[in-house]
Amino acid sequence: MSRIARRFAALKAQGRGALIPYLQACDPDYDTSLALLRAMPGAGADLIEIGVPFSDPSADGPTIQLAARRGLKAGASMVRVLEMVARFREDDADTPIILMGYLNPIEAYGHARFCADAARAGVDGLIIVDMPPEEADLLDGPAVEAGLDIIRLVAPTTDDARLPMVCGSASGFIYYVSITGVTGTRTASSDELAAALPRLRAATDLPVAIGFGIRSPEQAAAAVRAADAAVVASALIATLEDSLDEEGRATPDTLPRVLAQLSDLAKAVRSAR
Amino acid sequence: MSAADSSGTERGVAETLPNSLRAGPDPRGRFGIFGGRFVAETLMPLVLELDAAYAAAKADPAFRKELDYYLKDYVGRPSPLWFARRLTEELGGARIYMKREELNHTGSHKLNNVMGQILLARRMGRSRIVAETGAGQHGVATATVCALFGLKCTIYMGATDVERQKPNVFRMRLLGAEVVAVTSGAGTLKDAMNEAMRDWVTNVRDTYFLVGTVAGPHPYPQMVRDFQSVIGDETRVQMQEAEGRLPDVIVAAIGGGSNAMGIFHPFLDDPSVRLVGVEAAGRGLDSGETAASILRGRPGVLHGNRTYLLQDEDGQIDEAHSISAGLDYPGIGPEHSWLADIGRVEYVGATDDQALAAFQLCTRTEGIIPALEAAHALAHVAVIAPTLSPETLLVVNISGRGDKDIFTVAAHLGVTL
Structure with missing residues (x-):
């Protein structure tokens, strides 16, 4: 059983949903983001998404765009991201790590080599925003071979004709993009979520995580009442950004502030049901 | 082996497609x-x-x-195919024709x-x-x-x-x-x-x-490409009328590549027609400040397609540079990438300075102020026309007019408007 499946099974046994925080690798620098990554499980992260910085994040809103820019300026590269995961794995063997990003840095690394190196570093799953199932052929084989889950995105526009195909090729969990839009903007209403989830449940037995637009503890709690996990990204990054000094460097406030916010989210998620 | 033979299987275009370079893309795009x-x-x-x-x-x-x-009553098509007599004389070589896309309504293709x-x-x-x-x-x-x-x-x-x-x-x-x-x-x-x-x-x-x-x-x-192919379709007919045969060389500038694809596509299956795409070399192909995606890029994925991209080792997309805002893009249309790989179209570069010189040459000899984009095509024409025989029929696509560029050109020439 993969780390992702184990974690969701354990949470199901406890009768609660998962909190999946997101951080952008090397934002604002390698050491700070590694320290944040290492502290996240203690603050209540059940799984963690690491954003791989890309020069052209065309599905991301302003907050993650700026985070990616800071990460690249601090020297982020795929090699550094995998190194960061390997360092994290030195003292955490259980928390699933999912890399989220765009396809081109993986193409540049080489599909098969990337999957092998990512699995060796301790990565469990991949979310690739600009790789719909129709274009996944070059990556799916090496990912399966390396034991990596390919987490598919489902959107409000994914129609019934398409949904079985998308879910059929998914593993790990389904990432439901709860709004039509970029990251960190609008929030889906509970009515919208209530309408979307039965359709998804009918198409897959995999756990469902809800992402895009979840900012507050209340919204995170609503998400895990409707589904199995809540992804929080831009709200945490906005806090990190706000804690930086004028030159964009980390301050003594950076980690405590982000982790305090994460704890509040975790409390809400754990008491949601 | 001709390009047409090699394209069918080795490059992965579905084998069920007719044996033509114009049949793409396959059903997956x-x-x-x-x-x-x-x-x-x-x-x-x-x-x-x-x-x-x-x-x-x-x-x-x-x-x-x-x-x-x-297209007829609003855009103003067909656009003329103009024999550029004075430019032909000045360069001394191929007979140069201009496909006058700058005469369309709004001033470009x-x-x-x-x-x-x-x-x-x-x-x-x-x-x-x-x-x-x-x-x-x-x-x-x-x-x-x-x-x-x-x-x-x-x-x-x-x-x-x-x-x-x-x-x-x-x-x-x-x-x-x-x-x-x-x-x-x-x-x-x-x-x-x-x-x-x-x-x-x-x-x-x-x-x-x-x-x-x-x-x-x-x-x-x-x-x-289909909508722009009207450029090449007209050129075919107009050149037949003017000279009784197909052109020998067609030159067009390339940013994303739509004016070039439009004039090239109807000629892809005519092996006698040499097709040349001119990328913006910026300050020079190896200056690090260029927009020449095919000549200096590698295949990758951006903006919905896999194509040649200017990128670093880590797959981060580079900033392109060109004096022409219309060519200032680190990628290129995927069909061009394929045509480059199979060798059907030649891709070359023209620098900012070459384009500026050609902009002035065209204006002075033909009374046509070309867009800086089209000036890149003209710059390559200035390089190759003198090496070609006077029987050679060369078409250059004047993709747009240059009124919009006069401030940029003036600044580069040290003139304050």
Whole structure:
């Protein structure tokens, strides 16, 4: 059983949903983001998404765009991201790590080599925003071979004709993009979520995580009442950004502030049901 | 082995397609390994819907008839094929003809494609149009048809380009479009494209994304090429009338590659016709400040398609550089990438300085002020025409007029306007 499946099974046994925080690798620098990554499980992260910085994040809103820019300026590269995961794995063997990003840095690394190196570093799953199932052929084989889950995105526009195909090729969990839009903007209403989830449940037995637009503890709690996990990204990054000094460097406030916010989210998620 | 023979199987175009270089893309939108539909799941159903809508329109004679009407009476087609006598004499070599796309309404080839897509958007019931623009030519063309049909229009333009293309920005605003200056990245065409895609993914229900070049997710590269192929189709007929045979060489500038694809495509299966695409070399192909995606890039995935991209070792996309805002893009249409790999089209570079010199040469000898984009094609003509025999028939695509560029050119020549 993969780390992702184990974690969701354990949470199901406890009768609660998962909190999946997101951080952008090397934002604002390698050491700070590694320290944040290492502290996240203690603050209540059940799984963690690491954003791989890309020069052209065309599905991301302003907050993650700026985070990616800071990460690249601090020297982020795929090699550094995998190194960061390997360092994290030195003292955490259980928390699933999912890399989220765009396809081109993986193409540049080489599909098969990337999957092998990512699995060796301790990565469990991949979310690739600009790789719909129709274009996944070059990556799916090496990912399966390396034991990596390919987490598919489902959107409000994914129609019934398409949904079985998308879910059929998914593993790990389904990432439901709860709004039509970029990251960190609008929030889906509970009515919208209530309408979307039965359709998804009918198409897959995999756990469902809800992402895009979840900012507050209340919204995170609503998400895990409707589904199995809540992804929080831009709200945490906005806090990190706000804690930086004028030159964009980390301050003594950076980690405590982000982790305090994460704890509040975790409390809400754990008491949601 | 001819290019046609090798293309069928080795490059992965479906074997069921006819033995022609004009048959692509395959049903997945691939030209060999290039092209495809690399978009977020939110957009995937829309891209598939567009593919079906375009296929239906293409098969509908009423759509063709409607497009022909607007192309003739609104765009002003056909555009002339002009024998450039003084430029021919000055360069001393090939007989140079100019395909006068700068005479279209709005001053460039862009309206050919925009007219086709706006009619499609109307058929699809979309009420709002978004588009990206570099030099502003595509933005002006899009704003124009939105005015013509009374549609809401938002144009994304890099902040750097807004600054260097002020006349076009003003034109778009006069036409009723909202022009959004994009400040992310270097503020050029790549950033405008990112922002237009963000708008599209946010406003999927009512918005049509009107892509201006032969790039993006399938079916855009094919659709834009089809709409621009009117350039090459006319050139074929006009050259027959003028000289009784096909041209020997066709030269066109390439940013995303729509004017070049439009004039090349009808000649792909004529091996006697040499096709030359001129990329913007910027300050030099090896200066690190270039926009020559095929000559200095590697295959990768950006903006919905796999194609040649200027990128670093880690797959981060480089900033392109060109004096011409319309060529200032680190990628190129996927069909060009395929045509480069199979060797059917030659790709060369022209620097900023060469383009500036050709801009002046064309203006002085023919009384035609070309766009800086087209000046790159002219720059290569100035290199090769003297080496060719006087019997050689050469066509250069004058993709746009240069009025918009006079401020840029004046600044480079040290003149204050």
